[in-house]
Amino acid sequence: MNALYSCISHYHPISSGAWEALSKTLKQVEIPRNSFLIQEGMVCNNLYFLEQGCLRGYYTLDGKEITYWFGFENNFITSFYSFISRKPGIENIQVLEDSTLWSISFDALNKLFDFHQDLERLVRIINEQYYIRLEERLMAKQFKTARERYEQLMETSPHILQRISLGQIASYLGISQETLSRIRSNV
């Protein structure tokens, strides 16, 4: 749980009381490669913190799997739309490597908010940071070529390339696998 504590502190330090309450509520989840944390049609009831391993979020469109994010160590993970709106989502979260997560349910989290304002503040701040990241991604997709997006990914997240298959990276970048393969070959 140390990884989570230091990750949290990086965003917004919380009181020892809040940390105690949170850590009592968290449940550890060990989940093997190729299993699913969430599947489409389900309401996502949990927010996860990924301590070790690797996940991907994808949905299915015209029979194809469209990957739109990856999760690595120290990422917060959930099927955001479903978790927030409390409605069934279209997202699948697949485990790409044997993973260790910490889990908290929607209800438990909201109960904690009532007693620990600093926890709610923490979540607000994390949300804001994740919003900024998403905004950057939209900008990149909107105004850069596939090659530029790939080069940007290599700079900011070279670890992705070592752990994720080409087809899934292509899908994440919003291009076909063949295009990505060609980008890589004729550097």
Add this chain to the structure above:
Amino acid sequence: MNALYSCISHYHPISSGAWEALSKTLKQVEIPRNSFLIQEGMVCNNLYFLEQGCLRGYYTLDGKEITYWFGFENNFITSFYSFISRKPGIENIQVLEDSTLWSISFDALNKLFDFHQDLERLVRIINEQYYIRLEERLMAKQFKTARERYEQLMETSPHILQRISLGQIASYLGISQETLSRIRSNV
């Protein structure tokens, strides 16, 4: 201020104490067409609520103005990256129609959070809803053609088409003005 109150209530009702404190802190801003709320290189210190009028956010790339959002009545407006990170942003917010806004500064808002947890919760919830919208937009850009994105915009926000010029809509959709013009002509 009624519009703001009812907008807020729609997201998350707040106590009368919180509303009183908030409404005392808000400042009304009247700003004419073609002026700027924020310009690039500035730190954005304010969060706005747009009561009446119309704005756009854009930045400059290779000498071109790239519009990436529009604001209409009942929208919360800020240069998000700059407001949150407290760093200079690259965003300009231009007033497209004479507008009436309510304004609160970063510091004032954070002070209010310390006294009114329900206000912080409100902001957290609004952030979450705006995150979901952004996610939808990224998905649309990633996996739909320009024509599909245009048709989706016509369905969900037909009012945009009546108030915003074609070039700016094209930029928002991430396509050239000529392409959008052609999409419209050969229905």
Add this chain to the structure above:
DNA sequence: TTCCTTTTTTGACAATTGTCAAAAGAAAGG
């Protein structure tokens, strides 16, 4: 190792979208 499966690369061609330039149309100011 050898076989089998999955992933990546390559080729040929088509579809989508962008760029540049010019014309047509609409809006704003005097």
Add this chain to the structure above:
DNA sequence: CCTTTCTTTTGACAATTGTCAAAAAAGGAA
């Protein structure tokens, strides 16, 4: 009303990316 400016449309062509199909390479299991 006319002139000027800004916006939208159209044409021609180029660049980017997608699709389908097949080959090559890499990875896993027995």
